[in-house]
Amino acid sequence: MYVAAKGGEKAIRNAHALLAKRRRGNRNLPSISLAQIAQQLTLAVDRVMAEGSLYDVELAALAVKQARGDLIEAIFLIRAFRTTLPRFGYAQALDTAEMLVRRRVSATYKDLPGGQLLGPTFDYTHRLLDTSLGVADQANEVDDQAGESKTADDAAAPVSMPRVTDLLGQEGLIEGAPADDGSEPFDITRAPVSYPVDRSTRLQTLARGDEGYLLALGYSTQRGYGRSHPFVGEIRFGDVEVIFDAPELGFEVSLGTVQVTECQSVNQFKGTATTAPQFTRGYGLVFGQCERKALSMALVERALRWEELGEERGAPAQDEEFVLSHCDNVQATGFVEHLKLPHYVDFQAELDLVRRMRAEHEESRRAADMKEAAE
Amino acid sequence: MQPSRDESSNANAWRATRQGVMAVMARAESAELDAILERLGPVPAASNLKPPEVGLVMLRGRTGGDGAPFNLGEATVSRAAIRLEGGAAGFAYRLGRDLKAARAAAILDALWQDEARRAAVEEALMPVRARLADAAATVRTETAATKVDFFTLVRGED
Known part of the structure; x- marks a missing residue:
């Protein structure tokens, strides 16, 4: 158990300001946009939606950005957000x-x-780092709306x-x-x-x-x-x-x-x-x-x-x-990471206990020595 | 009194068409819906039947793809319900949190119910339908280009 600790408000405020600064990184570089995250870090966004259990690409991209790329932190943000919204109902099962x-x-x-x-698969790639991706490319001025192929070829048919x-x-x-019994x-x-x-x-x-x-x-x-x-x-x-x-x-x-x-x-x-x-x-x-x-x-x-x-x-x-x-990694991380929060009172109790046990141990050892010496 | 078969099949057809229009509007970009409203204007004033709202819908899958349902995870959904001055009530539901788009879609749903305006709404939605069909065709073409034929090789006799 941990109990409320008072104080540290200023330090916490400063720590969060520092977090924001580190998140932003070098200010000479442009800030990464949510659209860039959604378009270019798609699989990170997908994982956050899956484990955050909330389908919303833009929100997941925001969570990835806010969490500095820590996906479990991003998932946590999404789970917290979903609790703020009303439930409209259940959809029909996806086909x-x-x-x-x-x-x-x-x-x-x-x-x-x-x-x-x-x-689009990583299967059959050679897993060689592609240094050409390290070179920043300029955005092409292409019309997003224009269809790439308007040919009515067979491949386009369902x-x-x-x-x-x-x-x-x-x-x-x-x-x-298992059959759907309607329940x-x-x-x-x-x-x-x-x-x-x-x-x-x-x-x-x-x-x-x-x-x-x-x-x-x-x-x-x-x-x-x-x-x-x-x-x-x-x-x-x-x-x-x-x-x-x-x-x-x-x-x-x-x-x-x-x-x-x-x-x-x-x-x-x-x-x-x-x-x-x-x-x-x-x-x-x-x-x-x-x-x-x-x-x-x-x-x-x-x-x-x-x-x-x-x-x-x-x-x-x-x-x-x-x-x-x-x-569930949100439950898991919550319980594991809470160990970092102040446990001073708990620990004080354990300190007292271990001191008492050591004193008792020392006493019984001394008593045994005395008994041995007497014999 | 039971509606005659003709009446009920007309009602079904009317509903199916309206559902089709709502499906297109659920997939349209916010800017596309705004442009359509602009084009159809002037539009009667719309009042909210209830404030546009973002909420969650729990999506479901089926065990094995076709079996008993299970809850998969939620999605954000925006909904809007409006009434046009002297006109019909319009509704919209769409994935995502774009309330402005949902409200625009609800207005268009109400306009579509006005027989005098239906053709204009349908026509204004044509480019959106075409864009969506193009996008799906592009996915199919791109994906078809990655179709493989695997050969199994006969193993040696050693």
Whole structure:
């Protein structure tokens, strides 16, 4: 426990002024604009939206700037901001099959309908630093509004891209997704969580969970801690439409589009006495282009299903309460970093205690020495 | 009394068209909406049915893409509700925090409901529709250029 400390107001004020100065850096350089952050540090912005659990590109860019690039601090700012706004309601579930696909690959099928679309990916790059990026380039005077290609070629036409799991599902080789029974999913932002939880609650918790934490846990499942032999059935990233039932209109309206990354993992297949062996699934869905996170989420989501699938338990990634109650980096950083705040009274009590224990220890040692000498 | 089938299908078509217009306005830039209002002017005065407001909508996904829903995370949404002097009530919902754009969209929604003005509103929205279609086509073309055909190689017999 820490108790309120008085004083230090002037020092705190000065520290914050210094923070602002350091954030600004060399004043001979132009200040970075939110549009530049949103356009050129897109993946940082995406991560802040995903783990801040709030889709708003401009706000996330502002948070990245204010936090001096500390993404967990930025996520914290976003989480704090969202508590200031009223909730209008729940949107209809996003339809990822109708996505405007910007990237879509499958590691299980090379010839899938709609094709393998690499999109903007770091995969297959050589990871060599590109010194040409170190040279400042001038903004080109191009018209943002002008379409780059107005050709009506085939590539521009919408293409159907069925999910890979739907293809496997047609043969019964893979388990179906749990049916929508029309009930409202649990919302961890509205009610306290008590374990065990259902799959929807796990997915909501993981979707806002820390990327690094989920990456490590996902990695652990591959290394043998609760292994489930995953394949990436499909990863897709792109734009999906948000549809909302507007209460005052009495019909649904389209609010625009958001970008999401979806990952379907395809895993082994035990089957039970009543069901034939079939592939099982893990699912990941994340705001923005957060592929590492979506894939890690799918691995962990699958590992957490051990009981339902009749698997042995024993790996850290299978421990639902442990995994879910530690994956939120805002909660985690709040509790870890509060250790930096004044704990003087607490510590004073412990100082007194350790002094008393040492005195007692010394006394009993002396008594033992005296006894020994007397014998 | 039940509406006749013709009446209800007309109502459905009217609603679907209005939804389509609202969808375009939700994606339009603030400056585009301002320019359209300018072009359609003079527009009757609009009073707020309630003040324009920014709030949150919880977005949802489905387990496995097509299964039971779960809460994914929130998005900022602005909404506006207005009534035109001597005219219809207009509403707007759009992602983001641009209240001015939401209010402009609500005014356009009300103008669209006026049959005398509907064609003009639709026409003014054409360039926005074209821009959005172009942007989507560009994404598809760019993405299609990264389409790969992977070959699997037969392993040696050793």
